[in-house]
Amino acid sequence: MVQIFSGDIAHVVADPFTHGDALQIIENGAFAVDEQGTILALDKRDRVTRRYPDAVETRFDGWVLPGMIDGHIHFPQTFATAAHGTHLLDWLERSVFPAEAAYADEDFARSAAETFVDQLLRSGTTTALVFGSQFPGATRALFQVAAEKGLRIISGLTLMDQGAPDALLHTVPQAEKLSRTLIEEVEKEPKLHYALTPRFALSCTAEMMTLCGELARAYDGLYIQTHINENGEEIEATAAAFPEAANYLDVYDRFGLLGSRTVLAHNIHTCDAQLKRLGETGTAVCHCPASNFYLGSGIFSLKRHRHHGVPVLVGTDIGAGTNFGVLEELGSVYKAQQMQRLSLNAAQLLYLGTLAGAEALQMADRIGNFAVGKQADFVVIDTAEDPGLRLRLGFCHNPEDALFTQLNLVRPHHVRATAVAGRLHQPRGHGAV
Missing domain, CATH: 3.20.20.140 (Metal-dependent hydrolases)
Incomplete structure (x- = not known):
């Protein structure tokens, strides 16, 4: 059975320190996953759901990032x-x-x-x-x-x-x-x-x-x-x-x-x-x-x-x-490098927490982003129950700004779900829409 997971998706497809267009953000995006947890397709939600009309969809009102x-x-x-x-x-x-x-x-x-x-x-x-x-x-x-x-x-x-x-x-x-x-x-x-x-x-x-x-x-x-x-x-x-x-x-x-x-x-x-x-x-x-x-x-x-x-x-x-959690650690990564006049952007922070780790561990063929053929490892960030952070995000100029802000302010209680190879783990009190 094919599953579809949808939300606002962000991942890096290359090293953003050397590739200026490495960050990919798909608002109202989705990816389809087979029974083995392998990603079959990544695109706008309407295109993925049309391609797999019989799939079971789990839709998140939040950001979906690689694990x-x-x-x-x-x-x-x-x-x-x-x-x-x-x-x-x-x-x-x-x-x-x-x-x-x-x-x-x-x-x-x-x-x-x-x-x-x-x-x-x-x-x-x-x-x-x-x-x-x-x-x-x-x-x-x-x-x-x-x-x-x-x-x-x-x-x-x-x-x-x-x-x-x-x-x-x-x-x-x-x-x-x-x-x-x-x-x-x-x-x-x-x-x-x-x-x-x-x-x-x-x-x-x-x-x-x-x-x-x-x-x-x-x-x-x-x-x-x-x-x-x-x-x-x-x-x-x-x-x-x-x-x-x-x-x-x-x-x-x-x-x-x-x-x-x-x-x-x-x-x-x-x-x-x-x-x-x-x-x-x-x-x-x-x-x-x-x-x-x-x-x-x-x-x-x-x-x-x-x-x-x-x-x-x-x-x-x-x-x-x-x-x-590494999500929270990324804020400290940013501060440590700021002290040395290296100002990391959203793509670079996300890379260090995801694809860079996969590359360093010789696992980039399996995990690290949402490329087709990789395993569906992901985390869902939901700020709906945090009025202060929701208000702050309302002042962001674009999705990349919003991602950067979240990578510095997200805490474990903002994690709505985590999945490894498409298998969902949801903290108590949270559920998918």
């Missing part, structure tokens, strides 16, 4: 969000590690996974690159709940063998056995993907890093995720721990952890040599401005990364981040 793609978020830090800490390493020790230890309880972990996945969908996120728990039962629960609810996730066991409480550590043989088991389980689910997840250089010995490189070579299609250049104290400690490395990036490079399926979070305090190497290897970097503000880590330079051809996507970084 948001979160490039960096921590599942076991959900309950450490907005915890106090003077800086990154202090915050980890005082607030994060105790919160992560709670996930040893598998009943708690299952409940936490339900909450986590619901929060993402409720916030308009349809794909997320997630740091899993250190406990295999909890990470398995995350994958199971995501599969049940239809969320696309890339995740994996967070690997550490030093620098944290013993309960959160694995030996290298344990890490290998657990990782191989989870990788083989995840391969069976089409919307789930596995990411090797060494927490960061300070939490892993050379032996653990070597294991990650070996696993990446042993299994096709694995992702790698970790952190880099977030905080001055962290960078100094990493240089002391790996004196043979030329810089922080070189630590990962030496173990074969860079490439087009690697995403490094933050990279605030970097240099041209590292940016050049990131561009050469196709390694992506995730920009997490709310987290960077919260921990006082610094301000990410989008302009410098793009100059060196580094793929960039956006992440919420719960729990240092305080926004659970």
